[in-house]
Amino acid sequence: MLLLPAVLSASVALAQSPLDIFHRRLEGGATFYTEAEAAALKAAAGNSDPELRWQAVYAVSRWAEPRLADVLAKAQADADSRVRLFAVRALGKLSGVPEAARLSDPDLYVRAEAVSAFAAAKAFDKLPLSLFEDPSAHVRAAAANAAAASGDGSRFGPPLARLAASSGTMAPGQALLALAKLEGAAARPALERALKDPRWWLRARAYEAAGLLPEAGKLLESGLRDPDPRVASQALETLAASSSAAVVPALYRALTDEGSPLEMRGTAADVAAERKDPALVLALLAALPDAVGPGAGEYRSSLTKALRASVRPGTTEAALVEAALKDFPPFLDSPRTLKPLNAPPSVVFETEKGGFVVRLSTEAPNHAAAFVESVTSGLYDGTQWHRVVTAFVVQGGDPRGSGWGDAGWRLADEKTAAPFLRGTVGMPKAGPDTGGCQLFVSLVPTPHLDGRYTAFGRVTQGLEVLDRLEPGDKILKATLRR
CATH class of the missing domain: 2.40.100.10 (Cyclophilin-like)
Structure with missing residues (x-):
């Protein structure tokens, strides 16, 4: 009789698809599988149906699952690229080193995940420099991320410098971040060159990387004047993470200056919510009337969150904030309802x-x-x-x-x-x-x-x-x- 509940539990688990098991755990907030569920996932990972195999390995990849390490080791060589992808991802969460063959896998996402898994296992010496010349920007960017975590500027510095000066945006941007982390102040010339680049994404990553340099406050303050609000807002976010005395005045201006772009206002509100600084309450309150127009919904939500985070519950300031928010609905409109199409094109x-x-x-x-x-x-x-x-x-x-x-x-x-x-x-x-x-x-x-x-x-x-x-x-x- 004592074995009956376990037998029933295993039978129920085996009758469900791998994604049914995963979704139930996800919705319940759990980060582990029962023994019966783990057994069911193991069985599905060995099934002849590739749909069941990738679903099972995906379910395992969501949380570190050492009980199924042997399954993952086998799955990384599966004929189906989806199975290989999630097996390599799961191995990375276990700090396991995938097979070297995965670094040259025909699927670009498997290659990128393999690079990340090697980095998670601190197997940096096994990463070939040819990864920095991979045909896919995703893999080159993953190589730059791995190099940043290695601490080995002498080996990875030269390929990173070449990557930072290459075409595209993903890989050069990640290379700038890696150079700043590995070389510190010595990376400043590379960042300053990138700040003159017409690619907004590259300039934004350069300002993000500047946060890793010593005494970069003035450089970041100059970024607040970049003509592209996507770049300026990144400079503001990076500056806000520093100890510069310019942070609060910069946030205040972003929230209250007439004509401040939505990206700057939204970033300032998000930063204010994280800082929980009472000094910004007046600026946040002053920003409420201007939170209208396209994009206002998310911005209004950010302002509300920032205001409540910046005052202590039960105080006079908190009462003033709640009074202001009483007439500040999260949305100024109702969701649209359109006439259904006869046949979606x-x-x-x-x-x-x-x-x-x-x-x-x-x-x-x-x-x-x-x-x-x-x-x-x-x-x-x-x-x-x-x-x-x-x-x-x-x-x-x-x-x-x-x-x-x-x-x-x-x-x-x-x-x-x-x-x-x-x-x-x-x-x-x-x-x-x-x-x-x-x-x-x-x-x-x-x-x-x-x-x-x-x-x-x-x-x-x-x-x-x-x-x-x-x-x-x-x-x-x-x-x-x-």
């Missing part, structure tokens, strides 16, 4: 790196209709991909190109059953019912997004183009295909 995106096609879903009719409206209005033409995360997503569609912008309206979430697989198109959001005109595309399966974000389309052609996108690359044109 496909959308053709032309980018600087090539074209791809998105087939819209019937499961999210309101999102599909809003997306079509944005395409036909030309909203996406000329916008940039402002966020690219290796083995995760690319994100764009923001008229401001920073992640802070929107089209002046929002959408209510739509529950969809579609899983987030490679090529799934989803709606970014800053909270419930805050979708808009932006979009993201999963580069690999991302089941932890299932049910949490609205999936409203799928890339049906040109997936390889997504792998070449870097921050700052443009959407040249988006058109409908009936």
Whole structure:
């Protein structure tokens, strides 16, 4: 009788798919699997069906799982690239060193994850310098990150210097950060050269890297005057992490100066929430009336959070803040409802790196209709991909190109059953019912997004183009295909 509950538990676990097991643990806030669940995942990882195998190894990769280390060691050589990817990722969380062959894997995301896993295991001497010349920017950027963690400037300094001066944005930007970490003040000339570069992403990373240098306050203050608000806001964020006496005045100006761009105001509010500095309460209160227009929803949320974080509960100041926020609703509008499309069309995106096609879903009719409206209005033409995360997503569609912008309206979430697989198109959001005109595309399966974000389309052609996108690359044109 004492064995019966365990037997039943194992039977239940085995009857569920690997992602069912994962989602139940994720929703319950657990970071481990029961013995029965671990046994079920182990069995699925050895199944002949590659769909079950990648799902099982993905579930294992979400949390360090030493009980299944032997499964991961075998899975890293699987014929399916998804299995290899998540096996290598899971090994990295266990500080295990993958097979050297994974550094030259035919799949670029497996290579990038392998570089990160070698770095996590501190096996820096086993990383070949040829990684800095890999065809993929994702792998080159991962190599720069690994070099930054190595502490070995003599070996990695020369390839990093060459990478910092190369084309693109991802890898040069990460190289600048690595040089600053490895060389300190000696990296300043490289950063100053990058600050004159026309690529906004590179200038932003240079200011981020400047935070690693001694006595970089004046350099960062000069960054507040960069004509691109995406760069200036990064300089502000980096300056705010320093001990400079210029921090509070800079935040005050960003919040209260007339004409201060949304990126500066939003960054200042986010920094204020982290600092919890009562000296910024007046500036935050003064900013409330101007938190209107496109992008206001996320900014209003940041201001609210910052104000409440900057006062002690139960004080007179806290009462004043709550009184001010009483007439400061999180949104000034209601979510839009559009007429459903008779038959959702496909959308053709032309980018600087090539074209791809998105087939819209019937499961999210309101999102599909809003997306079509944005395409036909030309909203996406000329916008940039402002966020690219290796083995995760690319994100764009923001008229401001920073992640802070929107089209002046929002959408209510739509529950969809579609899983987030490679090529799934989803709606970014800053909270419930805050979708808009932006979009993201999963580069690999991302089941932890299932049910949490609205999936409203799928890339049906040109997936390889997504792998070449870097921050700052443009959407040249988006058109409908009936």
